[in-house]
Amino acid sequence: MPDLITHVAAAHLLRRPFELKSHDSATVPMRVLFYLGTILPDILTRPWYILFPATMEWTYPLHTPAGMILVCSLLALFMAPSIRMKAYLHLLGGGALHFLLDACQKHLSNNEFWFYPFSWRGFGFQLFWSGEVIPFIPYMILAVVLMEVFMAWYKRHQ
Amino acid sequence: MNGIMNLRIVGIIIIFLAIAGLGYYNYRTNPWISVSDCLDDPESYDGAVVTRFREPMIKSICGNGFVLSQKQGPEIKVVMDTTGLRTGEFVGLRAVFHREGYLEAVKFHMSERRRYKIWLSVPPVLLVMLLCLRYFRFNSRTGYIELRKNA
Numbered sequence: 453m454p455d456l457i458t459h460v461a462a463a464h465l466l467r468r469p470f471e472l473k474s475h476d477s478a479t480v481p482m483r484v485l486f487y488l489g490t491i492l493p494d495i496l497t498r499p500w501y502i503l504f505p506a507t508m509e510w511t512y513p514l515h516t517p518a519g520m521i522l523v524c525s526l527l528a529l530f531m532a533p534s535i536r537m538k539a540y541l542h543l544l545g546g547g548a549l550h551f552l553l554d555a556c557q558k559h560l561s562n563n564e565f566w567f568y569p570f571s572w573r574g575f576g577f578q579l580f581w582s583g584e585v586i587p588f589i590p591y592m593i594l595a596v597v598l599m600e601v602f603m604a605w606y607k608r609h610q
Numbered sequence: 611m612n613g614i615m616n617l618r619i620v621g622i623i624i625i626f627l628a629i630a631g632l633g634y635y636n637y638r639t640n641p642w643i644s645v646s647d648c649l650d651d652p653e654s655y656d657g658a659v660v661t662r663f664r665e666p667m668i669k670s671i672c673g674n675g676f677v678l679s680q681k682q683g684p685e686i687k688v689v690m691d692t693t694g695l696r697t698g699e700f701v702g703l704r705a706v707f708h709r710e711g712y713l714e715a716v717k718f719h720m721s722e723r724r725r726y727k728i729w730l731s732v733p734p735v736l737l738v739m740l741l742c743l744r745y746f747r748f749n750s751r752t753g754y755i756e757l758r759k760n761a
Contacts, residue, residue, distance in 0.1 A: 456731035460738065481745035481757055487738045495735055502728065505664030506682045509640055513632035522632070526625045529618055532754040560704040560717045561661030569632060572641055583723035589730065 454553055454585045456491050461592040462553060463490040463546055468599055472606060478535060482542045489546020493520055493554075516568040520547040557582045615753070645678075645686050648707040656709035659716070668697050668720075678703070678713070690715035700724040 467486045471479050496514040500507045513519040524547060528540035555564050556579045566575040642662035648655040665681035675689040678701070688705060689712055700721040705713035749756050 455727045456734040460734040478757060484738065484741040484745050487734075488742060491735060491738055494731070498728075498731075502665065504682065505680070508662075508664070509637045509642075510633040512640070513636045514629070516632075519629065519632055522625050522629050526622060526629070529622050529625070530753075530755050532749075532752070532756045535757060558719075560702040560719060569635055581719060581721075583721055583727060586723045586726055586730065 454557065454582055455589065456494060457589050458585050458592055459490045459494070459550055459553060460487050461589075461596050463487050463549055464596050465599055466549060467545075468603065472603070478538065481535075482538055485539050485542040486546040489520075489524065489543035490550045492523060492543070492547060493550050496523065512565075513568060516565050517547070517551055518568055520544070520551075556580065557585075643707075645680065645683055645707075645713075649684055649686070649711065652707075652709040652711060655707050658707050659704065660707055660713060661704050663703060666701050666703060668695055668699050668701060670697055671695050675712075675715075687712040688715055689713065690718060695720065 463486055464483075467483050471483070476482075493515045497508075497511045500511050514523060521544065524540055524543040527543055528536050531539040551564065551566065555566075555576045557576070558578045558581050559574070559576060561574075564575045565572060567573060643655065643658050643660050644662055644664075645660060648658060648660060663678070663680055664683045667679050667681075669677040669679035669685060671677075671692050672687075674692070675687055676692060676695055676697075677685055678688050679685045688703065702717075702719040702721055703713075703715060704717040705715045707713055745758055746755050747758050748754075
């Protein structure tokens with residue numbers, strides 16, 4: 453996985469422009485759910501895996517699209533009916549972005565089981581090692597700041 | 611209203627069971643070979659490719675390789691070129707097990723920034739949790755998570 457700063461920054465850069473034209477009062481909370489969706493696969497699995505590596509055999513499915521669909525469905529059922537579908541789609545969208553970014557990194561073993569539980573075939577683009585992203589974190593943060601400056605400028609001139 | 615609530619509870623139970631089922635299925639059917647599997651039955655696993663390790667780290671470097679330690683799991687010697695290796699670093703490894711009780715590296719990567727990556731991932735989690743608390747609240751009367759009025 454890339455670090456979660458990269459995940460959240462990517463989620464912000466992707467989702468924030470949709471607020472340019474939106475007048476929905478729930479758009480900001482939904483963006484927060486998009487962030488949550490993008491960190492969910494890691495926060496549900498990595499802490500356990502790092503602290504208790506033997507649990508990986510049990511928790512790994514939560515880091516697969518099938519597991520994410522179930523987790524997002526579970527969370528959506530806790531949401532008020534008026535926001536449930538939007539919340540579900542934002543959580544799921546964030547999760548999809550997470551898997552897309554994870555698929556870009558190199559692995560020595562098949563690690564991204566997109567088709568689990570139907571197949572153990574790994575999937576990935578093998579573009580970079582996860583640690584190689586870390587020096588680019590300041591640039592990601594800068595991109596987020598520039599996005600916010602642009603959003604403020606746009607709203608002022610609208 | 612009660613019918614909808616009951617349906618929701620049934621949905622929550624079904625999804626929870628499905629998640630548990632996925633975990634159990636993974637536990638029972640995963641194809642990953644561990645170092646423990648190999649060391650428990652070296653004859654059967656001779657030549658097997660091991661790709662799954664539990665937080666593998668370089669414990670010490672010797673002439674023709676290094677000793678790999680795991681957080682939960684046995685240590686094992688890995689034979690490979692030691693150029694550039696540093697003790698205490700996390701590693702990614704794909705290696706062939708030999709019945710004599712050592713691994714021969716096929717592919718190797720030193721995860722030098724893994725510790726940074728773990729610690730750098732904490733602030734965004736806290737931020738997202740704070741934002742969730744800022745914009746959502748749990749209504750104990752209805753049992754739903756709702757938008758805050760001032761969101």
